[in-house]
Amino acid sequence: MTQDKSAKKDDFDLQEFLPYLLNRAAEESSLEFQQVYKDRYGMLRTEWRVLFHLGNYGEMTAKEIGERAKIHKTKVSRAVSKLEQRRYLARNRDTSDRRVEQLTLTSAGQTVYRDLRLVAEAYDTKLAGLFSRDEAELLRKMLRRLAHMD
Amino acid sequence: MTQDKSAKKDDFDLQEFLPYLLNRAAEESSLEFQQVYKDRYGMLRTEWRVLFHLGNYGEMTAKEIGERAKIHKTKVSRAVSKLEQRRYLARNRDTSDRRVEQLTLTSAGQTVYRDLRLVAEAYDTKLAGLFSRDEAELLRKMLRRLAHMD
DNA sequence: GCTTGTTAGTTACAAAATCAACTATTACTC
DNA sequence: GAGTAATAGTTGATTTTGTAACTAACAAGC
Numbered sequence: 383m384t385q386d387k388s389a390k391k392d393d394f395d396l397q398e399f400l401p402y403l404l405n406r407a408a409e410e411s412s413l414e415f416q417q418v419y420k421d422r423y424g425m426l427r428t429e430w431r432v433l434f435h436l437g438n439y440g441e442m443t444a445k446e447i448g449e450r451a452k453i454h455k456t457k458v459s460r461a462v463s464k465l466e467q468r469r470y471l472a473r474n475r476d477t478s479d480r481r482v483e484q485l486t487l488t489s490a491g492q493t494v495y496r497d498l499r500l501v502a503e504a505y506d507t508k509l510a511g512l513f514s515r516d517e518a519e520l521l522r523k524m525l526r527r528l529a530h531m532d
Numbered sequence: 533m534t535q536d537k538s539a540k541k542d543d544f545d546l547q548e549f550l551p552y553l554l555n556r557a558a559e560e561s562s563l564e565f566q567q568v569y570k571d572r573y574g575m576l577r578t579e580w581r582v583l584f585h586l587g588n589y590g591e592m593t594a595k596e597i598g599e600r601a602k603i604h605k606t607k608v609s610r611a612v613s614k615l616e617q618r619r620y621l622a623r624n625r626d627t628s629d630r631r632v633e634q635l636t637l638t639s640a641g642q643t644v645y646r647d648l649r650l651v652a653e654a655y656d657t658k659l660a661g662l663f664s665r666d667e668a669e670l671l672r673k674m675l676r677r678l679a680h681m682d
Numbered sequence: 683g684c685t686t687g688t689t690a691g692t693t694a695c696a697a698a699a700t701c702a703a704c705t706a707t708t709a710c711t712c
Numbered sequence: 713g714a715g716t717a718a719t720a721g722t723t724g725a726t727t728t729t730g731t732a733a734c735t736a737a738c739a740a741g742c
Contacts, residue, residue, distance in 0.1 A: 394588065394649050394652065394653055395588065396584050396585065396588045396589075397676075397681060398656075398672060399652055399656055400561060400656050400659045400660065400671075400672070400675075401558070401561045401562045401565055401652075401655070401656075401659075402581075403672060403675040403676065403679065403681075404554065404557050404558035404561050404562075404675060405558045405562060406602065406675070406679035406681060407554050407558070407675040407676075407678035407679040408551070408554035408555045408557070408558035409602070409679075410602075410678060410679045410680060411550060411551045411554050411678050411679075412551045412554075412555060415551055426698080428699095431552075434546050435546065438544065438545065438546045439546075443720080443721095444720075444721065445719085445720060445721080452556065452559070452560075454699090454700080454701095455720080455721065455722090456699085456700075456701085456721090456722080456723085457698095457699075457700090458721090459720095459721060459722060459723090460698090460699095460722090462721095463722090479707080479708070479719095479720085480706085480707060480708085481706070481707045481708070481719065481720045481721070482707095482719095482720060482721090483720085483721080499544050502544065502549055502551075503544055505551070506548075506549055506550050506551075509550045509551075509678065510550065512674075512677055512678065513674060513677075517670065517674065520667065520670070521550075521671070521674050522548060522550070522553060524662075524663060524667065524671050525550075525553040525554060525556070525557040526547075526553065526557075527662055527663075528557035528560060528561050528659065528662065529553065529556035529557040529559075529560045529561075530560055531547060531553075531556060576728080578729095593690080593691095594690075594691065595689085595690060595691080604729090604730075604731095605690080605691065605692090606691090606692080606693085606729085606730075606731085607728095607729075607730090608691090609690095609691060609692060609693090610692090610728090610729095612691095613692090629689095629690085629737075629738070630736085630737060630738085631689065631690045631691070631736070631737045631738070632689095632690060632691090632737095633690085633691080
């Protein structure tokens with residue numbers, strides 16, 4: 383039985399399958415940034431996402447973060463707790479609806495956010511540098527389309 | 533304090549950050565296919581990846597699968613065990629090196645693979661249909677570059 | 683041929699993600 | 713306004729992942 387691991391038996395090739403390619407690219411491109419927020423601040427993926435949402439868009443409720451970032455409420459809840467423990471964010475009970483908490487970054491949280499944002503910017507520039515300006519722009523547009531973010 | 537959740541305070545926007553966009557697109561585009569292999573066969577992500585590697589490229593060792601798919605050996609080991617339990621794959625000790633096992637799909641495994649491959653093909657066509665032919669091709673090329681698969 | 687190092691794969695324990703059930707509060711309906 | 717439904721957020725039990733240590737087999741040096 384002849385084995386040929388580069389070609390395939392039929393017209394399907396796993397390496398061309400978009401969900402597979404997207405996942406591989408996402409994993410690979412997350413590694414370097416993950417290293418920074420993990421090593422430097424002991425944060426998890428959901429935690430930096432919450433931090434960035436507050437840093438980038440301002441005061442927001444846990445629910446809003448979950449909807450915008452497509453993160454399940456239990457994950458948001460736990461990330462918020464941890465960020466609060468570390469004094470990176472503060473909760474404020476909404477006076478008109480006491481179920482709701484408005485979340486904001488403390489100044490410590492803002493400092494962390496600004497630091498990580500610099501890293502993110504530099505890393506994004508590096509990744510985009512793999513392509514021409516037009517290609518990079520098109521890539522973002524296509525990814526937004528795939529993610530239903532447009 | 534004025535809040536404006538669409539614009540940002542500075543020139544960084546989370547929604548344009550490539551690792552974030554890639555992850556969001558990857559997650560979103562995996563959902564529909566995941567539903568199928570999960571509901572129809574009770575498989576996990578690593579399991580279909582292993583199944584597809586064997587189905588697509590033929591006999592292979594656990595180590596090879598791990599290298600090609602960038603999956604850690606413990607995850608591969610567990611996926612192989614589960615696929616073996618379900619009689620989707622068979623292990624064959626290599627006679628020249630008894631540490632190694634050659635893995636192949638059983639005919640039941642091939643049936644499952646063929647079924648899922650049809651679903652994958654149709655789904656890939658649907659996703660690629662969001663773009664022009666040239667754009668879709670460029671997208672795959674860029675993703676391969678980002679994933680270091682070229 | 684015996685020590686030392688390396689490799690393929692597994693297992694055990696800790697960390698994290700998922701899912702369901704829960705509390706507290708508000709909204710709706712009659 | 714009492715009773716039911718809905719919502720924001722939390723907690724607990726289960727599943728899955730990640731990390732490290734392990735076994736078994738082979739390789740290399742002497």
